[in-house]
């Protein structure tokens with residue numbers, strides 16, 4: 711169950727993972743020999759029951775609604791707010807930001823390490839985490 715949960719928070723969840731978690735939880739509860747084992751899956755079952763939409767957002771939209779899963783975070787530039795000053799691109803440690811001066815800049819998501827340095831740098835608050 712832990713392996714499935716880790717896969718989900720890394721954005722690698724697949725269709726059927728929720729059902730598999732519930733099935734495993736049932737099996738563990740039914741077959742564990744002690745009370746501790748029987749109740750071990752409860753946190754997963756109760757969070758699926760109360761926050762199933764969040765599990766689905768992670769699996770199907772690769773999105774963390776609570777903004778907690780580091781691997782699902784995305785740093786983006788709002789093209790309507792960006793003035794093309796280039797300050798952020800000079801700050802980025804991995805040269806993930808590019809663009810032409812006075813035009814909206816963009817972030818290469820394959821390079822971005824989500825350090826957040828550019829967010830604090832932008833004088834126009836055009837960069838945000840989603």
Ligand code: SF4
Pocket residue numbers: 787791792793794795796797798799814815831832833834835836837
């Ligand atoms: S610092 Fe802000 S305004 Fe300047 S290029 Fe970057 S995102 Fe655009």
Ligand code: SF4
Pocket residue numbers: 785801802803804805806807817821822823824825826827828829
């Ligand atoms: S979050 Fe860090 S790595 Fe990503 S674009 Fe901004 S400065 Fe570059």
